[in-house]
Amino acid sequence: MENNTIIKIENLVKQFPVGGGTFTALNGISLSFGKGEFSGIVGPSGSGKTTLLNIIGSLDSPTKGEVTVMGTGSGGMNAKTASQLRKKHIGFIFQTYNLMSVYTVYENVEFPLLLLKMPASERRKAVLDAIEWVGLTDKIKSRPPQLSGGESQRVAIARAMVKRPGLVLADEPTANLDAANSHHILQTMESLNKELKTTFLFATHDDKVIRYLKRIVTLADGKVVSDESVK
Ligand SMILES: Nc1ncnc2c1ncn2[C@@H]1O[C@H](COP(=O)(O)OP(=O)(O)O)[C@@H](O)[C@H]1O
Ligand SMILES: [Mg+2]
Structure with missing residues (x-):
């Protein structure tokens, strides 16, 4: 794995049991992403974007193939190691924000640091x-x-960024936002990408997101059909 590579995926297959058989959601994906990229997995609903992001983030495991994130392979990795890696180095942003409604903005953003057992003095500044x-x-x-x-x-972005993760995965982050708010959050993520060198990987079919991406990987029926850098 090259020094600059943050995600490396080789011949990834993901099948789900359905009825008496299996459904192939990802059908032989090979891709790699470098540090500091601002890229997206794009494609119609059902093409496998969320499945791919979940496997990269260790929320789900491959049926076949290898996924290496920041030098740590999923192949031989046990569930505990995978979840440690995820807690420490990956931030997630979801379509539905997933905030805790009884807690304040401060407490929502603090939560990942409590899981990491960061001391109180450092926590407050972060x-x-x-x-x-x-x-x-x-x-x-x-x-x-x-x-x-x-x-x-934006609270969800802060919660994803508070650990200063190397990688942020964002699944349809603008799905519940109007145009103005979508642009605002994309601009926020773009500046975090520039200033903190955080790698961002989106899953989206929203043109308002796609126009910000520097690299667009298109999926159809669980396969990569194109992979283009945007000038
Ligand atoms: N747990 C599951 N069990 C069965 N089928 C699934 C499961 N998760 C996803 N799928 C199927 O895999 C395909 C890809 O899903 P998904 O990755 O969510 O697509 P996207 O995010 O691009 O809309 C869809 O046909 C979906 O129905
Ligand atoms: Mg999805």
């Missing part, structure tokens, strides 16, 4: 920095029901 990166310092004590969709997704 949380305040992450909230500042997404421009929500004035909403620190608000709770998710008091926030707009765009603000909620």
Whole structure:
């Protein structure tokens, strides 16, 4: 694996049991992504984008093939090692934000650091920095029901970024946002990509996201049908 490679996928196959047989959701995917990329998995609904992102993030495992993320292979990796890797080095952003509605913005962003058992003094600075990166310092004590969709997704970005992960995976992050909010969160992620060199990988079929991507990998029926860099 080259030094600069953050994700390497070789001959990945993912099958799900359905009825009496199996459904092949990913059918022989080979791809690699370098550090600092701002790229996306694109394709129609059902093409396998979420399945691929979940396997990269160790939320799911391959049926066949190898997936290596930051030098740690999924092949021989046990579930505990995989989940450690995920907690430490990967941030997730989901379509539905997945925020805890009874907790404040501050507490939602702090949560991943409690799981990592970061000491309180370091934690406070990391949380305040992450909230500042997404421009929500004035909403620190608000709770998710008091926030707009765009603000909620920015909290989710801060929560994904608070550990300063090497890799952020974002699955349809704009699906519940209007055009203005979509552009705002894409601009936020673009500047985090530039300033902190965080690698971003999206799964999306939204043109508002696609126009920001520097590299577009297109899936159809579980296969890569094109892989293009955008000038
Ligand atoms: N747990 C599962 N069991 C059975 N089929 C699944 C499962 N997860 C995904 N699939 C199927 O795999 C295909 C790809 O799904 P998905 O990765 O969610 O696509 P996308 O994110 O591109 O819309 C779909 O046909 C979907 O129905
Ligand atoms: Mg999906």
